Amino acid sequence: xxxxxxxxxxxxxxxxxxxxIIVTGPINRMGAACATALERGxxxxxxxxxxxxxxxxxxxxxxxxxxxxxxxxxxxFMDYGxxxxxxxxYFSATFLExxxxxxxxxxxxxxxxxxxxxxxxxRTRDLCQEAIAVVINEANRFTSFxxxxxxxxxxxxxxxxxxxxxILIYQNDAEWGGQQAxxxxxxxxxxxxxxxxxxxxxxxxxxxxxxxxxxxxxxxMAFNEYDEGVIFPDDETGVPCTAYFAxxxxxxxxxxxxxxxxxxxxxxxxxxxxxxxxIAPFPMQSFERFVYFLLVRIAGxxxxxxxxxxxxxxxxxxxxxxxxxxxxxxxxxxxDTHR
Amino acid sequence: xxxxxxxxxxxxxxxxxVGADFSSLPGISVFGAFSRVVRLNHISHKSYFSxxxxxxRGNDDLSLRLTFSEASRSKVAEALSLKSAATLDxxxxxxxxxxxNILETSWxxxxxxxxxxxxFHTLLHQLPWVRRCPWHRMRLLTKCAVCDSSLTLRGDPGHxxxxxxxxxxxxxxxxxCAYPFDQAESAAAFIDRYLTWAEKxxxxxxxxxxxxxxxxxxxxxxxVVLPQALRDSCRxxxxxxxxSHTRTLKRQAMRANTVxxxxxxxxxxxxxxxxxxxxxxPPQISPGFxxxxxxxxxxxxxxxxxxxxxxxxxxxxxxxxxxxxxxARRSPLAEIRFLPPLLIGQTRVIHRSTLSKTAxxxxxxxxxxxxxxxxxxxxxxxxxLQLLLRALASILKRAYAExxxxxxxxxxxxxxxxxxxxxxxxEPWILVRKEGHQLDRIKIVWAKRSRLP
Numbered sequence: 001x002x003x004x005x006x007x008x009x010x011x012x013x014x015x016x017x018x019x020x021i022i023v024t025g026p027i028n029r030m031g032a033a034c035a036t037a038l039e040r041g042x043x044x045x046x047x048x049x050x051x052x053x054x055x056x057x058x059x060x061x062x063x064x065x066x067x068x069x070x071x072x073x074x075x076x077f078m079d080y081g082x083x084x085x086x087x088x089x090y091f092s093a094t095f096l097e098x099x100x101x102x103x104x105x106x107x108x109x110x111x112x113x114x115x116x117x118x119x120x121x122x123r124t125r126d127l128c129q130e131a132i133a134v135v136i137n138e139a140n141r142f143t144s145f146x147x148x149x150x151x152x153x154x155x156x157x158x159x160x161x162x163x164x165x166x167i168l169i170y171q172n173d174a175e176w177g178g179q180q181a182x183x184x185x186x187x188x189x190x191x192x193x194x195x196x197x198x199x200x201x202x203x204x205x206x207x208x209x210x211x212x213x214x215x216x217x218x219x220x221m222a223f224n225e226y227d228e229g230v231i232f233p234d235d236e237t238g239v240p241c242t243a244y245f246a247x248x249x250x251x252x253x254x255x256x257x258x259x260x261x262x263x264x265x266x267x268x269x270x271x272x273x274x275x276x277x278x279i280a281p282f283p284m285q286s287f288e289r290f291v292y293f294l295l296v297r298i299a300g301x302x303x304x305x306x307x308x309x310x311x312x313x314x315x316x317x318x319x320x321x322x323x324x325x326x327x328x329x330x331x332x333x334x335x336d337t338h339r
Numbered sequence: 340x341x342x343x344x345x346x347x348x349x350x351x352x353x354x355x356x357v358g359a360d361f362s363s364l365p366g367i368s369v370f371g372a373f374s375r376v377v378r379l380n381h382i383s384h385k386s387y388f389s390x391x392x393x394x395x396r397g398n399d400d401l402s403l404r405l406t407f408s409e410a411s412r413s414k415v416a417e418a419l420s421l422k423s424a425a426t427l428d429x430x431x432x433x434x435x436x437x438x439x440n441i442l443e444t445s446w447x448x449x450x451x452x453x454x455x456x457x458x459f460h461t462l463l464h465q466l467p468w469v470r471r472c473p474w475h476r477m478r479l480l481t482k483c484a485v486c487d488s489s490l491t492l493r494g495d496p497g498h499x500x501x502x503x504x505x506x507x508x509x510x511x512x513x514x515x516c517a518y519p520f521d522q523a524e525s526a527a528a529f530i531d532r533y534l535t536w537a538e539k540x541x542x543x544x545x546x547x548x549x550x551x552x553x554x555x556x557x558x559x560x561x562x563v564v565l566p567q568a569l570r571d572s573c574r575x576x577x578x579x580x581x582x583s584h585t586r587t588l589k590r591q592a593m594r595a596n597t598v599x600x601x602x603x604x605x606x607x608x609x610x611x612x613x614x615x616x617x618x619x620x621p622p623q624i625s626p627g628f629x630x631x632x633x634x635x636x637x638x639x640x641x642x643x644x645x646x647x648x649x650x651x652x653x654x655x656x657x658x659x660x661x662x663x664x665x666x667a668r669r670s671p672l673a674e675i676r677f678l679p680p681l682l683i684g685q686t687r688v689i690h691r692s693t694l695s696k697t698a699x700x701x702x703x704x705x706x707x708x709x710x711x712x713x714x715x716x717x718x719x720x721x722x723x724l725q726l727l728l729r730a731l732a733s734i735l736k737r738a739y740a741e742x743x744x745x746x747x748x749x750x751x752x753x754x755x756x757x758x759x760x761x762x763x764x765x766e767p768w769i770l771v772r773k774e775g776h777q778l779d780r781i782k783i784v785w786a787k788r789s790r791l792p
Contacts, residue, residue, distance in 0.1 A: 102355040104382055105389040111381035118357045118379050122516040160513055 012232050012244060014296055020287065022225035023065075025218030026202055027058040027285070031068035033199035038131060039070045043154055044194030047138065050199030052325055054284025055169050058201065060137050069129055073165065074129040076120065079137045086145035088152070092116045093135075098122075113149070117156040118208045124162065139168035145293035147190045150216030152262065154193060168193055219263070222254040226291055246299035249306050256291070259308055263311060266313040267322075274323055276330065282322075289320035356390075359419050363520055364459050365527035366425045366534075369412050370405040370448075374500050376419060378458065378510050384494030395494035402448040402492045407440070410727040423518035424533055425462075427746050432462045432533075434540035434563060438548050442466075445789075447481040447490050448728060450509070454522075455501065458515035463530060467560040471574035473635070474522035475528045481526055483507050488495040533569055543773055547708065549766035550700045558768040558786035561585045568737030584765075584785045588729050590722045590778055601724040608731055613704040617688040620680060623731040625687040629656060630742050632679045638760060640753045641665035644675065652679040672750060678743050691737060693746065697788070698738030701767045702731050708771065709778065722776040737785065741765065764788045 013020040030047060037045040051054045062068065063075035078098045080091070083090045088109025095116045097103065107115070134153075136142075154164045186195065207216035228239035233243050243250035268278040293316035299305045308316075354360045358379035360368050367375075385397045392414040404411050406429055416427055425431055429442060442465055449464050451472030463469055464479050471478055483490060483503035490509070491498040502508040515709070520526070546562075548555070557740070562585070565573070591643040604621035611618065620628055636644060636652040637660060645651075646666040653660055679688040691699070709727050741764055748754040755761055765785040772780040 100353070100355060101357070101380075102390065104380065104386045106383060106385045107381065111383070115357055115380045118381075118512065120515045121513075122357055122360075122379075125517055125519060160517065 007328060010233050012241075013230055014241060014245070014292060015262045019292065020230055021057050021061050021064075022222060022229065022288075023061060024054070024058075024204055024217050024222045024225070024284065026054065026281075027061050028068075028202065030055075030058050030199055030201055031062050033069050033071050033197070034062065034133075034165075037150040037197050038073065038165060040197070042193070042196055043164055044150070045136075046170055046195060046198045047170045048198060049171045050171055050172050050203070050283070052283045052285035053201055053203045053281070055171075056137060056199045057284060059167060059169065060139045063133070068295055071131060071135050072127065072129040074120075074124040074127065074133060075132045075133045076123070077137070080139065080141055080146070082141050084139075086143050086149075088113055089150055091146060091149040095119075113152055113156065117153060117160065118124065120157065120164075121160055121162065130161070131165055132157065133167055135167045135169065137169050138171065140170045140172075142168070143189075144186065144190075147186055147194070150194065151190065166226055168194065203283040204287055205281050206279055217260065219259050219287070221256050222287060223260060223291070226254045226295065241295065242299075245295040246305050248303070249299070252306070254307055256294075259313075262308070262310065263313055266310060266317060269316065270317060270323060271326065275329060276326055283325055286317075286320045286325055290316050290322065293319045346729065354420075356419065358458060358516060360418075361421065361423075361426075363523045365523065366423065366461045366463060366530040367421075368406065368428060368460050368462045368465075369415055369421060370402040371458075372419050372421055372426070373405055373415050374400065374510070375458035375461070375515065377500050378512060379516055384496060387494055391415045397493060397495070400446070400448070400492045401496075401500070403443070403446045406446075406465075407443050425530070429462055432537060433464060434537040435544040435546040435547075436541055440544035441546070441548060441552070441555040441559055443555075443605065444552050447478045447556075448490065449481050451475050451477050451479055451510060452484045453477050455509045456511045456514055457518070457520050458510060458540055459520055459526075461526075461530065465534060466558045466563075468565060469573045470560075471573045473569075474525040476572070484509065492752070503655075506587055529569070529572065536566060536569060543779070545708065545771045545773070547701060547704050547769040547771065549697050549768060551697065552766060552768075553789040554766065554786040555768075558784045559765075562768055562770050562782060562784045585782065586733060586785075587780060587782045588726055589780050590726045601721060601728060604728055605706070605724060605731075608702075608706060608728075608735075611699060611706060616691055617681075618691055618694070620687045620689060620733075621728075622686075623728065624735075625680060625734050628680045628689060628733060628739055631736060631741070633658060635740070635743060635747075635760065636679075637661045637664075637748070638757075639751060642667045643747075643751045643753070645669060645671045647671040648675045651681070654679070655682045673746040674746060675750065680748060693739055693742045693766055694735065695745070696742040697736040697764070697766045698734055698741070702734040702738070705734070705769055705771070705781075706731060720777065726778045726781060729768075730783065733783060734769075737765070737767070 013065070033047075034045055046061070047055055060077075063077075066072070076094050076099070080094060081090075083129065084237075089107070089112055092109065092112035092115065093103060096112065096119065099119055101115070101119065104112075104115075120134075124130075124132055150164075150166055154166075157164045204218035204222055206219055226241040231238040232244055239247075239250075241258055242254075246254060267282070271280065272278050287339050294308060294312070296313050297319075298308065356379070357374045358582050359372070361372060364371075376390075377387075380390075382390050387393050387395045393411045402572070405415055406412070412427065415421070415432050420428065421523060433441070442462075446465075450460055451464055453475040454460060454464070454472060466470065469479070482488060484643040486503060486505045487506040488503045488505055491500055493635075494500070498504070499508060499510075500512045552558075564570070604623050607619045607621045632652045633656065636649060641663070642665050644667055648671050649660050649666065677690040678693055680689045705727070741762075744754065744760055744762040745764070764787075766788050768784040768786060770780075770784075771778065772782075
């Protein structure tokens with residue numbers, strides 16, 4: 001029996017299970033670093049950053065935009081596990097499975113690597129991209145063996161007149177109790193290929209105390225994306241995200257960017273009360289949840305909304321799980337978490 | 340940079356093997372798809388079962404198996420999500436009904452080097468009447484283009500599929516995955532035109548293959564004539580020698596020489612279906628048989644036939660044996676005495692053992708397919724029956740001539756040295772074209788038998 005469902009009315013992106021990515025300062029900086037590495041001829045770049053800062057979102061955003069790319073680049077994503085034995089077979093099988101390829105029993109490591117190489121060649125055929133960026137999440141799990149596999153893949157692609165560019169995402173705080181590093185210092189050929197440049201990905205920077213301009217303050221730029229972007233339902237008749245949820249206030253000139261000062265104060269107060277340094281980058285995960293709560297749950301549910309007050313901002317910050325995330329980055333967690 | 344909707348970047352469109360997106364490879368054959376995927380995914384023969392669900396049997400020609408074995412073909416098609424009817428059904432490529440296994444009879448994997456280099460093979464290349472790749476204009480090959488040795492078409496350990504025994508590899512992995520098929524549009528257009536034509540022809544044309552056929556390829560190469568628009572692109576080199584002989588009989592040509600009493604003439608030939616020793620010849624066609632007998636008897640070397648045997652060939656006829664005839668000094672043989680069309684009363688009868696078995700069976704089949712479908716009072720139907728009679732006569736005369744030479748050669752070994760009368764057997768491939776209930780054309784292709792049935 002066929003199940004028929006009436007066509008659903010369009011849902012605002014903020015109300016969907018997967019909320020939209022916005023372009024932020026850290027993403028722009030990561031794009032610039034990748035562009036430089038590509039331009040130099042590097043075969044890879046490690047991106048270091050703390051968990052929930054938005055590294056993966058950032059790279060996905062780079063993949064969807066071509067404006068930062070010095071030449072056309074195809075993107076492939078791979079999530080790496082933690083094998084007991086880092087064989088060629090495991091490496092290539094992970095790569096192929098991420099791409100939805102069927103596993104073939106009895107395949108040797110070399111055969112699977114060739115298959116992975118052919119896959120990349122085929123998927124970049126139609127748009128003729130010569131550079132192929134392979135994004136590897138959890139590269140902090142790499143040992144020297146995986147680096148050898150990257151070298152193999154790089155060599156295979158080079159022989160087929162393609163250029164591999166490995167974006168290795170390192171999670172600084174992946175291990176319990178501290179940072180992890182690869183077993184040994186990589187040999188020169190690995191460093192020369194993939195590690196001659198590194199990029200530190202951060203959360204949203206606050207900039208100077210009075211900086212509310214887009215250049216100096218990532219947070220302001222990010223708020224502005226909600227004020228001016230996320231047009232719904234469409235580009236011609238739609239309105240930005242802030243206008244959608246706070247219609248009257250927006251018509252009276254209200255913008256999220258106008259309250260950056262208040263939000264900063266609230267964040268600083270909360271951090272100080274929890275024995276944390278007053279200023280720290282705003283992790284993307286917390287920021288995105290913070291904005292969601294402010295717009296959807298507060299402004300969106302209050303028809304008389306004019307602007308946010310301190311209590312509302314604090315409530316949104318706590319709802320976003322900001323303080324728990326920030327406390328987890330420090331070795332000693334105070335017993336009296338202030339909420 | 341502006342906001343953009345969040346999508347999953349690594350969306351690969353559902354194909355589960357490298358090279359398994361066949362949307363730009365029109366009419367790819369199941370073996371073509373299989374070999375392409377095997378090579379691009381580096382699947383060894385040991386993994387055929389896990390990848391496709393088919394067991395590798397060492398001696399199997401995979402191109403043959405994947406074209407004609409329903410079970411293997413459907414398993415591979417399922418694994419590779421092949422759904423195109425042209426890919427799955429070899430019969431759709433034939434412009435006639437009734438001969439779906441003719442490609443199997445003398446199968447040899449046939450390819451265009453430029454297409455196979457890009458991982459493309461289509462059943463169009465297997466058709467005997469297509470001699471060149473229509474879009475690359477390259478001659479179709481069955482052996483290695485470099486050293487003329489056989490290609491590997493089996494799951495052999497130590498040999499790459501599609502490479503030859505000397506290691507020359509026709510297939511290019513690099514070209515197949517890095518570049519789109521260079522003639523995708525021309526190929527799609529040609530295949531579409533061809534299949535449309537073939538479908539139309541199938542509605543009118545029926546093939547009657549000979550029983551125990553041995554030589555379908557050469558015969559079918561001459562049997563099917565493509566329309567001009569298609570023929571120009573796949574015409575082969577003119578120097579290819581053919582051992583087959585074609586005769587086409589048309590209904591339009593029949594109207595001028597009307598034969599009377601057609602139904603009774605055909606009724607006499609229906610005894611072909613019965614297990615009787617003699618075949619009564621209708622008077623309309625008996626002169627042809629007599630002529631064959633007389634001419635052959637006159638051409639035989641001196642002292643081949645006795646006086647009594649020779650006189651039987653000329654019994655009741657106005658003509659006489661050659662003056663150079665020298666009788667053999669032996670007693671008459673019963674087997675030779677049965678060779679001439681015997682005059683019994685007013686009718687001529689030939690002994691069934693004189694007719695080549697394959698040809699007489701074909702005539703019998705033709706008769707069975709056609710007879711009973713016409714209304715004699717209709718002038719169109721009369722022309723059809725006349726065409727049928729001519730076709731049957733043509734088949735039986737050849738069957739008679741061949742059968743007679745075979746019998747005679749047992750007693751006259753000198754016949755084996757004769758270029759013209761050497762004993763040989765051919766098999767008739769009959770293409771019957773009907774329009775409505777009327778016969779329009781009958782084409783008979785006589786192909787030399789490659790072996791005895």
